[in-house]
Amino acid sequence: MWYSKLSNKALWKAFDEISRIPRESKHEEAIRAYLLDWAAKHGLEAKTDRIGNIVIKAPATAGLEKLPPVAIQAHVDMVCVKTAKSKHDFRNDPIAIICDGDTIKAKDTTLGGDDGIGVAIALSILGDRTAEHGPLEGIFTVDEETGMTGAINIDPAIVDAKYLINLDSENEGEIAVGCAGGIEVSASCRAKAEKAEGIPLKVSVSGLLGGHSGSEIHLERGNAIKILARYLNRLPSFQIASFTGGTLHNVIPFSAEAVITVPDRDVALSIAGNLRKELENEFRESDPGLKFEVKDTEMPQAALKRKKSQKIADALFCLPHGVRSRIPSMLDTVETSVNLATARLEEGRFTVLFSLRSMIDSKKMALVEEIQTLLEGYGFSSKVSGGSPAWEKSDGSRFAQEFIKLYRKITGRKPEIRVLHGILECGILAARIPGLSAISLGPDVKDVHSVNETLSIASSERLADCVRKMLPLLK
Numbered sequence: 031m032w033y034s035k036l037s038n039k040a041l042w043k044a045f046d047e048i049s050r051i052p053r054e055s056k057h058e059e060a061i062r063a064y065l066l067d068w069a070a071k072h073g074l075e076a077k078t079d080r081i082g083n084i085v086i087k088a089p090a091t092a093g094l095e096k097l098p099p100v101a102i103q104a105h106v107d108m109v110c111v112k113t114a115k116s117k118h119d120f121r122n123d124p125i126a127i128i129c130d131g132d133t134i135k136a137k138d139t140t141l142g143g144d145d146g147i148g149v150a151i152a153l154s155i156l157g158d159r160t161a162e163h164g165p166l167e168g169i170f171t172v173d174e175e176t177g178m179t180g181a182i183n184i185d186p187a188i189v190d191a192k193y194l195i196n197l198d199s200e201n202e203g204e205i206a207v208g209c210a211g212g213i214e215v216s217a218s219c220r221a222k223a224e225k226a227e228g229i230p231l232k233v234s235v236s237g238l239l240g241g242h243s244g245s246e247i248h249l250e251r252g253n254a255i256k257i258l259a260r261y262l263n264r265l266p267s268f269q270i271a272s273f274t275g276g277t278l279h280n281v282i283p284f285s286a287e288a289v290i291t292v293p294d295r296d297v298a299l300s301i302a303g304n305l306r307k308e309l310e311n312e313f314r315e316s317d318p319g320l321k322f323e324v325k326d327t328e329m330p331q332a333a334l335k336r337k338k339s340q341k342i343a344d345a346l347f348c349l350p351h352g353v354r355s356r357i358p359s360m361l362d363t364v365e366t367s368v369n370l371a372t373a374r375l376e377e378g379r380f381t382v383l384f385s386l387r388s389m390i391d392s393k394k395m396a397l398v399e400e401i402q403t404l405l406e407g408y409g410f411s412s413k414v415s416g417g418s419p420a421w422e423k424s425d426g427s428r429f430a431q432e433f434i435k436l437y438r439k440i441t442g443r444k445p446e447i448r449v450l451h452g453i454l455e456c457g458i459l460a461a462r463i464p465g466l467s468a469i470s471l472g473p474d475v476k477d478v479h480s481v482n483e484t485l486s487i488a489s490s491e492r493l494a495d496c497v498r499k500m501l502p503l504l505k
């Protein structure tokens with residue numbers, strides 16, 4: 031057994047068992063069945079809701095019944111990524127764990143330390159009859175990675191906890207006490223093609239670093255759609271024949287491409303040359319790999335009218351992207367941001383998608399209104415979808431203060447208090463479940479969502495120990 035020499039056997043046995051069970055987001059049947067079976071074997075009550083979340087309840091240790099009910103929370107699903115040569119089947123195969131010094135990783139796949147370690151810590155404590163605690167529950171949510179639909183749709187009736195310890199953060203020593211809320215705005219306008227005229231050119235923006243629109247929006251990286259629009263906006267006249275930029279709502283667009291026609295090739299190339307120089311200077315720190323190219327291409331069959339093309343380019347040029355505001359008392363933390371995530375011309379319509387985040391719900395909605403007003407002015411109709419409330423900074427709450435005090439006492443370390451621009455399930459749970467206070471922490475996990483994901487053994491064991499010691503003291 032890879033964990034036979036590690037100190038916290040119960041923790042790593044739980045992690046090992048979880049790693050053998052397929053748990054891709056939205057395909058969580060097997061891991062859910064495992065948890066229900068685990069609860070039954072340990073004689074613990076388990077409750078489920080319609081979306082598939084599971085809550086396992088361990089009664090209080092004798093004498094500690096009066097303590098407030100506490101939950102340890104983690105998500106059961108994992109991001110399934112493998113190397114190009116890997117034959118791993120995420121629906122059937124167990125994760126092959128490699129233990130190397132202080133770290134564990136997986137052979138050719140993501141490890142699922144995010145958030146398998148959270149599930150394992152919760153199980154190792156729930157299943158330990160010598161652990162002291164008040165009424166304790168493990169909240170195991172489904173589908174965190176592809177939409178947080180478990181947390182969003184949790185049935186509050188299955189949760190008794192007043193305090194929630196979320197174990198889905200990635201740096202030991204940091205405690206998150208707040209996170210952004212999010213929402214999406216999608217918009218489209220009719221974009222009928224007619225005969226293309228002039229000289230065809232392919233404009234492409236590539237080599238940008240992109241990144242996550244929550245955790246990396248503050249890095250001031252280029253948005254390929256905005257750069258492409260900046261070029262089009264400078265052209266005196268053009269027709270758009272094709273346009274595609276961006277990938278997912280939460281990914282900063284790292285590439286975009288358009289085929290256009292122009293009346294004067296030399297003018298278009300000269301404008302491109304000037305812009306390239308500006309871009310190379312502007313993005314030399316954030317995106318040294320940036321490539322902006324305008325090349326000859328084949329004549330497209332059809333393209334949008336000049337006026338429509340101009341209007342779309344104007345819209346993309348003027349619509350906002352990036353950090354909007356920072357928290358006044360924590361200027362290194364983003365408060366409100368928007369990712370102009372995708373833009374494409376397809377099937378006679380031009381569509382755009384924005385993903386917004388803010389620590390203050392009303393600021394998020396004000397930015398939605400601003401974007402919708404702009405879109406309307408450029409002939410787009412828009413709609414708002416998704417949406418999770420902000421988890422407002424709670425470090426003043428009694429629970430957070432108590433937790434931080436105990437954390438210092440138990441670990442001898444002063445934690446860093448963080449507010450995340452990413453969205454955490456515990457923020458959604460705190461908003462959905464009346465009277466629930468939450469904090470989020472986790473062991474050192476690196477390169478999550480990639481085949482290089484690693485988890486620190488010592489850090490995981492320290493965290494498990496800290497949570498276990500904290501439980502009987504939380505009042």
Ligand SMILES: [Zn+2]
Nearest residue numbers: 144145174198
């Ligand atoms: Zn996670």
